[in-house]
Amino acid sequence: MAAAILGNQKMLSPLEKLQTGPPLLPMLVEGQSFIDAQDECSVTEFCKKYGMPDRIIQEIFIPMAKALDFIDPDRLSMTVVLTAMNRFINETDGSQTAFLDGNQPDRLCQPMVEHIKRLGGDVRLGAVVEEVVLRPDGFVDYLSMRGGEKFRADEYVSAMPVDVLKRLLPQQWSIMPFFRQLDHLEGIPVINIHLWFDRKLRNIDALCFSRSPLLSVQLGRLRGPRMQTKFEFAEASIQTTARCIGMCWG
Ligand SMILES: Cc1cc2nc3c(=O)[nH]c(=O)nc-3n(C[C@H](O)[C@H](O)[C@H](O)COP(=O)(O)OP(=O)(O)OC[C@H]3O[C@@H](n4cnc5c(N)ncnc54)[C@H](O)[C@@H]3O)c2cc1C
Structure with missing residues (x-):
């Protein structure tokens, strides 16, 4: 990977590579602690802070930010980009692109369903949660499903998109500091x-x-x-x- 970057002169000139390399060195030396510390910095802020040329943002970081998160580099945390770069550089196959050899329901979802069923679980499709109903002590009593079913379980884990979760969050929870963190998350239409x-x-x-x-x-x-x-x-x-x-x- 590193050899490919150094060898390719069409995208960035040797001078631009020289200006880009040093700010990224701490990522290689310090690893995840440096990467995590950049979370308050957008990609654009990081580039400007370390004097990277504007063309780097245009040529590299706009496509990379869109590919990783569907947003522009002025709105994306540098931690996201550095995490990806670190893997591309450190893992032998990290930068390989792979395509499923068929459609997702058959080639990805069905094997997962079979695995879950083999372990005694179940997967129900089209089961829409309409309301999280709480007990008086604030814990979940049941999930009210579309069609009227009351669904009870030992544990509840939500993997719904953040906008849906915000909408379904019981009012009693929405003022708790833990759930207030959801206010900072917003879905990106794609x-x-x-x-x-x-x-x-x-x-x-x-x-x-x-x-x-x-x-x-x-x-x-x-x-x-x-x-x-x-x-x-x-x-x-x-x-x-x-x-x-x-x-x-x-
Ligand atoms: C256009 C596009 C291309 C992408 N390409 C890639 C790629 O090439 N490689 C890659 O690794 N990632 C890719 N991603 C990212 C990847 O698809 C997501 O990160 C991943 O699907 C997120 O999974 P998830 O289970 O968290 O959320 P989702 O897949 O969004 O699943 C959320 C689920 O919640 C369900 N739900 C919503 N409301 C309710 C409700 N009220 N009750 C019950 N269920 C509900 C929805 O039906 C949905 O099934 C892509 C994303 C997009 C949008």
Whole structure:
């Protein structure tokens, strides 16, 4: 990985690499403690603080921030970028891109369901939580499900998106300091469009991280005689996505 970065002269000049390398050295030497300490710093602030050239932000950190979190570098914590970079550099296969050899429900979700069932668990689809109902002592009494079922368990773990969790949070909990931390989290709208072509448009799998203000990632993947192209739009609205698709297809 390091050799590839040093060898490639098309993206960054040797001088720009020299200006970029030193601020990243503490990441390699001090590791996670340095990385965690950058959490209050946005990517843009970090670059400016250490005198990295603007082109680094344009060429490297805009696509990287969009790819990692669908937002621009002035809103992303440097900890996120450094964590990813550290893994890319330190792990032999850290920077490899891999694609599932099929659709997600069959190739990813179903094996997970089977594993959970083998261990005695169960997975229920379409089971929508409508309300978290509390006992008088403030602990969960039951989950009120769509359709009227009252669901009780020994432990409750929420993996719902943060915006949904905020909406469903019982009023009694919303003033507790632990849950007040949710106020700082907000969801980022992302739209994902898959286009399937009846023939190959080109002969290699490709993944592009984009600097465009809208488009975040474009994946072009060969699947047998067909080709799949996937666009991911960062911070998207229907209108902007439609405009961007229009631009892509002339
Ligand atoms: C366009 C796009 C591309 C991505 N590409 C990649 C990638 O290439 N590689 C990668 O590693 N990651 C990728 N990610 C990130 C990855 O998809 C997410 O990090 C991951 O899916 C998050 O999983 P999760 O279980 O936390 O949340 P989610 O997958 O969002 O799951 C939340 C679940 O909560 C359910 N839910 C919502 N409300 C309720 C309710 N009231 N009751 C019950 N259930 C409810 C939802 O139905 C959903 O199933 C991508 C994300 C996006 C948006």
